[in-house]
Amino acid sequence: MQIQDLLKRTDKLPNVPDVVRELIQLLNDPNAKYSDIAARVSHDQTISLKVLRIVNSAYFGLARKISSIDEATVLLGMDRLKTLVIASGFASSVTKVDGIDLPEFWTESFRVAELSQWFAKRTESVDADEAFTIGIVHNIGRLLLHLTAPDVAHDIQTRVSNRQASRFKAEQDLLGFTSQDAGKALMDMWHFPKALGFAVQQHKRPFADGDPDPLACVLNLACYLNACIRTEREIDLVREGLPMAVIEAAGLSPSIVYELDDAMAVSDGLGHLIH
Known part of the structure; x- marks a missing residue:
């Protein structure tokens, strides 16, 4: 495909x-x-x-x-x-997608947007507006996949749920590309700024292609904290798992680990209001 x-x-x-x-x-x-x-x-x-x-x-x-x-x-x-x-x-933009709980999908997307903005305001390397926008659209490729190829999307989800493969590997095996690649392609088709599409494509593996992009790194960190919030991870474990190389590449100070309590309390209020 x-x-x-x-x-x-x-x-x-x-x-x-x-x-x-x-x-x-x-x-x-x-x-x-x-x-x-x-x-x-x-x-x-x-x-x-x-x-x-x-x-x-x-x-x-x-x-x-x-x-x-x-x-x-x-x-x-x-x-x-x-x-x-x-x-x-x-x-x-969409009202129903097979295999995706849309209220949950957008609530998490808005939380990632708020977290991306939180990190961006603490570095001179990333614009806070761009960070918020990129958080909202970071998972748009997965939405695209479920809308246009629901059977393949279901097979990928089954492999991930059964722990047969990571989402990255399952997508590569069944598609030959990732949902992040698809998200960038969709954003390019919509004529979004190139920097936003590139960050969506790179954020899962910001060090994969040479020098990491600060916007992609901020998004990577936001997704990490969102996962910690979703799984109710203890703050000490959140700090231990924070990828310090990504912190540095985003232009953030290592001392930000002491501010994570504030980040974990970031509101996802927009996610509930938009629907």
Whole structure:
């Protein structure tokens, strides 16, 4: 099987709104104007309504009800608005996937996004906006696989669940590529910034192809902590298992091991609100 075989099934691909793709492109534009982005978001009624519902939820705890995207932009700031639009847009991209519990899938994706952002804010090597976005889409290749080749996806999951192989090996054996490769290909097709697709492709094995990419390393660390949270690992074991080579490659200080309590308490509130 080739990755292009998956991408040709356009009727099965996630349908990410144009406004989300445009905002992701604007991550690299420091001159983007509040008014232009707010106007673009306002033109997408589905995204606008979802963003306003989230903004007015207890999660943000604002003192009064917000009734327009312009108000949301002023009160929340551009970074938070972009976060909400990207998160809600991706969560709306598919409604049902065989073999995947979507609420759980997105809740974990948003937690990884929050953790990626947490690490990025502690290094000068990675942009926090990019880190959040990459966390949301880091597992998009697995979603693509389940949408376009559900039988193969089921066989891979069976091998992993029965401990016959790691997910990486099972995907290589049955596909000839990984879901991370598929995720990068999908992001390239959507014209996402190249750096984001590369980080998705590399994050599982950041040292596999020469010098590690700091964004991929931040994502690797976020996925590690997410797994620790999911399995309720004791904090001492979390510290012991922290990959220090990845910490260094991400541009982080080794002393970050003493801040992991804060990271483990990172909220996944968006995951519950988006659905």
